[in-house]
Amino acid sequence: MIQTVRPHLSALLLSSLCALALPAWATDAPAAPAAALPSTSLYQLPATLNNQDGKPFKLRDLRGHPVLVSMFYNSCEFVCPMLIDTMRQTQQALDPATRERLSMLLITFDPARDDIKALKTVARQRELDPAHWSVARTDAASVRKIAATLDIQYRRLESGEYNHTTVLVLLDGDGRVLGRTLKIGAVDPAFVQLIRDTAAAATAKSAAR
Secondary structure (H helix, E strand, O other): OEEEOOOOOOOOOOOOOOOOOOOOOOOOOOOOOOOOOOOOOHHHOOOEEEOOOOOEEEHHHHOOOOEEEEEEOOOOOOHHHHHHHHHHHHHHOOOHHHHHHOEEEEEEOOOOOOOHHHHHHHHHHOOOOOOOEEEEEOOHHHHHHHHHHOOOOEEEOOOOOEEEOOOEEEEOOOOOEEEEEOOOOOOOHHHHHHHHHHHHHHHHHHHOO
16 A cells, blocks of 8 residues: 655754755756755765665765665565565566666665675675665664654564564655555555656656756
8 A cells, every 4th residue: 555655854854954966867067056955854864874885875865866765684584575576576667767767775674784795695686786776784873763764663573583664665856755655565556656756757857957
């Protein structure tokens, strides 16, 4: 079921503005300064992440285009692989132009065990194209803040496994949550349409500049 989300304030978000990166489609021509991030943006968080190639990045580096994001952990044997497959199937259900504009982000709950080698293994085994997919880790404190901002609940068990919300979350170009789907194991048509509409709006916005 798709859940359309209205912006809400989060005490975990920074009140100060972060330095902003130019969108990927920016040219070398002089451009006006980027607008301030909304207060509800995930990109207000200052976390540094590392992707499956060990490359560091900030959440705000994703600004300028829609992002499909979820959270997982590598030692999960059933639900997380299904989550990743559903995320990939959702991407494949889109037309080529929309796929090109959509970034895919997976963040581990378990940075203590999920090192760069483990993330690279996930990306290779699940055949995740590095041109569009980032499988990432960050510090435990940032994991908590990201999960809270995305309204993803998780709890580590004594066994080392995790109970967690299994959800796909769509962010707009400014890092605001636009919608969520809890449907895992099959593509959610309404959620796919929301991604299409969001990507089309982002394209129209960039063309108008």
